[in-house]
Amino acid sequence: MLALHPIAGFTAQTDGRGGVRVRALSAVLVATLALAFIGIAQPPSAHAHLLNMTEVDLLAQRDGSVQLTMNVDLSRSMAPPQAYYALASSLERPEHQALWQRIGDAVVLQNTVLSVGQQRIPLVFVKAENPDNNPQRDFSDPLIWPKVALTYRSQGQPVAADHALGITFTSGFFFEEPISVAMASELHPTRVNRWLVTDQKSPLFMGAAAGAPVDQPLNAQDLAAMLASGFAHVLPVGVDHLLFLLGLSLLIVSVKKLVAAVTLFTLAHCVSLLAASFKLIELPPLLIELAILGTIVWLGLRLLGWRLSSLWLRRANSIGQGPASLNYSAVFLFGLIHGLGFSNAFLAFAITENILGQLVAFNVGVELAQILFIVASSLLLHRLLLPRVGAARLHGLVGWLLLLLPSIWVTLLLMRSLA
Amino acid sequence: MASYNTARHFNIDHLVGAIAPGRYADVVLLSDVDTVEIDRVYANGRLAAQTLDGDYGYTLPIPQIEYPAWSKNTMNVGKAVQAEDFVIKAPAGAATVTAALMEPFYFASTFPTGELPVTDGLIHADPANGISKVAVVDRYAGTGAVAKMFWKNVGPITPRSALASSQMHDIHNIWVLGNDDEAMALAANTVADMQGGWALVRDGEVVATVALDLAGLMTARPVAEVAAEVEALNAAADRMQWIGGGGLPERMRFAFLTASPWQWQLVAPYAGNPIGFVNVTTGETHPVIW
Numbered sequence: 001m002l003a004l005h006p007i008a009g010f011t012a013q014t015d016g017r018g019g020v021r022v023r024a025l026s027a028v029l030v031a032t033l034a035l036a037f038i039g040i041a042q043p044p045s046a047h048a049h050l051l052n053m054t055e056v057d058l059l060a061q062r063d064g065s066v067q068l069t070m071n072v073d074l075s076r077s078m079a080p081p082q083a084y085y086a087l088a089s090s091l092e093r094p095e096h097q098a099l100w101q102r103i104g105d106a107v108v109l110q111n112t113v114l115s116v117g118q119q120r121i122p123l124v125f126v127k128a129e130n131p132d133n134n135p136q137r138d139f140s141d142p143l144i145w146p147k148v149a150l151t152y153r154s155q156g157q158p159v160a161a162d163h164a165l166g167i168t169f170t171s172g173f174f175f176e177e178p179i180s181v182a183m184a185s186e187l188h189p190t191r192v193n194r195w196l197v198t199d200q201k202s203p204l205f206m207g208a209a210a211g212a213p214v215d216q217p218l219n220a221q222d223l224a225a226m227l228a229s230g231f232a233h234v235l236p237v238g239v240d241h242l243l244f245l246l247g248l249s250l251l252i253v254s255v256k257k258l259v260a261a262v263t264l265f266t267l268a269h270c271v272s273l274l275a276a277s278f279k280l281i282e283l284p285p286l287l288i289e290l291a292i293l294g295t296i297v298w299l300g301l302r303l304l305g306w307r308l309s310s311l312w313l314r315r316a317n318s319i320g321q322g323p324a325s326l327n328y329s330a331v332f333l334f335g336l337i338h339g340l341g342f343s344n345a346f347l348a349f350a351i352t353e354n355i356l357g358q359l360v361a362f363n364v365g366v367e368l369a370q371i372l373f374i375v376a377s378s379l380l381l382h383r384l385l386l387p388r389v390g391a392a393r394l395h396g397l398v399g400w401l402l403l404l405l406p407s408i409w410v411t412l413l414l415m416r417s418l419a
Numbered sequence: 420m421a422s423y424n425t426a427r428h429f430n431i432d433h434l435v436g437a438i439a440p441g442r443y444a445d446v447v448l449l450s451d452v453d454t455v456e457i458d459r460v461y462a463n464g465r466l467a468a469q470t471l472d473g474d475y476g477y478t479l480p481i482p483q484i485e486y487p488a489w490s491k492n493t494m495n496v497g498k499a500v501q502a503e504d505f506v507i508k509a510p511a512g513a514a515t516v517t518a519a520l521m522e523p524f525y526f527a528s529t530f531p532t533g534e535l536p537v538t539d540g541l542i543h544a545d546p547a548n549g550i551s552k553v554a555v556v557d558r559y560a561g562t563g564a565v566a567k568m569f570w571k572n573v574g575p576i577t578p579r580s581a582l583a584s585s586q587m588h589d590i591h592n593i594w595v596l597g598n599d600d601e602a603m604a605l606a607a608n609t610v611a612d613m614q615g616g617w618a619l620v621r622d623g624e625v626v627a628t629v630a631l632d633l634a635g636l637m638t639a640r641p642v643a644e645v646a647a648e649v650e651a652l653n654a655a656a657d658r659m660q661w662i663g664g665g666g667l668p669e670r671m672r673f674a675f676l677t678a679s680p681w682q683w684q685l686v687a688p689y690a691g692n693p694i695g696f697v698n699v700t701t702g703e704t705h706p707v708i709w
Contacts, residue, residue: 192654193666
């Protein structure tokens with residue numbers, strides 16, 4: 001690139017034979033670029049556009065669905081030009097359905113939901129249009145790229161308070177680059193606009209709740225949305241977190257000790273959520289997920305009466321009962337780990353303004369859901385089940401649940417990260 | 420052909436431009452022409468990199484490149500530009516003027532025009548009606564020379580905002596797009612102070628920068644670091660309002676190509692050059708307002 005600027009005196013800095021060679025190469029570079037531009041950039045018409053880029057609009061709708069519209073140039077994938085023209089003039093024919101579906105399948109629309117991880121949202125083809133109605137000669141003109149407008153709709157209703165949308169255009173279809181993606185929502189004014197290349201993930205976009213809206217200070221609605229989002233990350237989608245709380249509420253019988261443990265746990269996970277949200281701690285998400293599952297497995301082991309001898313698992317300061325026991329420092333450590341998991345969810349919203357306010361709202365939501373669940377599960381376990389099933393059998397049941405479910409998740413996680 | 424024809428044109432085809440005995444060439448072998456999947460790379464006649472099981476591996480030591488100071492010290496604007504440098508004055512007594520209104524990727528041999536109102540002898544950007552100011556600041560001669568005009572259908576709506584960049588294919592001066600002269604000066608000076616890159620000014624303050632310190636176009640900093648800056652720039656742009664919707668107007672980076680058939684271009688003042696609003700295919704110049 002330096003070579004492009006003989007004017008700037010860059011080449012004058014070189015000397016001797018090296019200078020000659022650099023100048024010769026510069027000349028080649030300049031000429032190549034000039035030729036390339038003359039070759040590709042001949043204007044089809046005088047309106048403003050960037051050659052044949054793929055243009056994509058993703059709209060999160062009020063009804064919870066996502067609408068995706070794509071303006072795509074199919075010249076290269078539908079060659080020769082006659083074939084593309086034939087296609088463009090018979091878009092509604094049923095035999096093209098397979099092509100539309102193939103294009104839709106190459107677009108990976110994902111929802112990021114805490115604990116559940118990423119879920120792919122299937123896209124259903126809606127319609128194909130030929131907005132410019134280019135005449136046949138345009139299709140064989142090497143400098144005109146007729147585009148087809150394709151509309152897809154999400155299957156199901158993936159737009160929710162705790163969901164963040166992301167989109168990737170895979171090499172399953174030949175999308176002309178750059179792929180200009182505009183993500184917008186009917187529910188808030190914040191937008192995300194990016195140029196992508198094939199297989200590049202877009203940033204995440206919250207379809208339902210906004211981060212900070214355009215040019216507006218943080219308002220009560222956003223805080224309420226963040227609070228709801230925090231709540232939803234525990235109830236109902238935070239299955240791993242719920243399992244941990246379930247184990248905790250079974251393990252600790254004394255109401256006083258349970259309150260103390262939950263408070264400590266909450267405190268710890270506020271600390272790590274804050275620290276990670278301000279990027280004081282940065283760990284790979286996979287590691288955090290595995291650690292969280294590890295805490296559940298450990299609780300399961302405790303419930304089954306297993307004892308590991310380590311700094312954290314000494315019987316001193318035990319706050320449980322009988323063989324199943326744990327100490328406060330372990331609770332604090334586990335709180336820190338779970339907080340990191342929430343921070344991943346929080347960071348996924350890509351909020352960059354009013355972070356603290358939104359973080360506090362998110363955290364309050366998390367804690368409310370947590371307290372609600374602990375109260376409910378304590379009542380259920382200790383009042384309802386324990387007297388009927390018996391402590392040993394209940395500990396065994398829950399213990400095995402806490403061992404088996406995370407083991408399955410770990411397997412799935414590892415398979416996903418290896419794939 | 421792209422390399423051979425070019426080499427032949429410059430009479431250096433006996434050295435480069437072809438894969439043939441006696442020519443210099445580094446060679447990249449592709450395993451998939453459509454996706455440009457790289458299989459292996461030969462440099463200086465030796466295998467330099469190859470793909471194994473989907474991973475790229477370097478087979479030669481990677482040289483540590485120390486970029487010389489001159490490659491990192493290329494912004495010679497000569498002074499901090501001021502808001503006054505971006506002012507566009509109306510002819511005395513005029514209530515309205517006709518202005519040339521360019522837009523990114525406008526290819527025609529003519530250019531659009533429009534009527535703009537005059538306030539206190541000056542003409543201002545009018546984002547509510549899709550009108551922005553665009554300026555090109557010379558970075559080579561050290562005179563702080565600025566060419567400016569009005570564009571339409573692009574630019575910030577958010578008040579006192581501007582975007583500047585030294586990625587301006589293919590002359591790489593500093594272009595500035597904005598709705599406020601102070602903001603435009605701040606954006607241009609920020610880019611110059613960084614020795615190149617991007618600067619976004621919102622409401623009179625710099626809200627995002629991407630430093631491209633090598634020739635004002637590139638950087639040797641780690642990919643993750645630069646990617647984070649680019650993402651922050653995009654995110655900051657997404658939180659502003661732009662004419663015609665959308666976020667960061669990335670197209671601007673390619674909107675100043677002076678190769679044919681881009682015809683009317685805003686050209687920074689140079690001694691002995693057609694300057695201002697220039698038809699780069701004929702050398703004809705045109706006033707930006709009249």
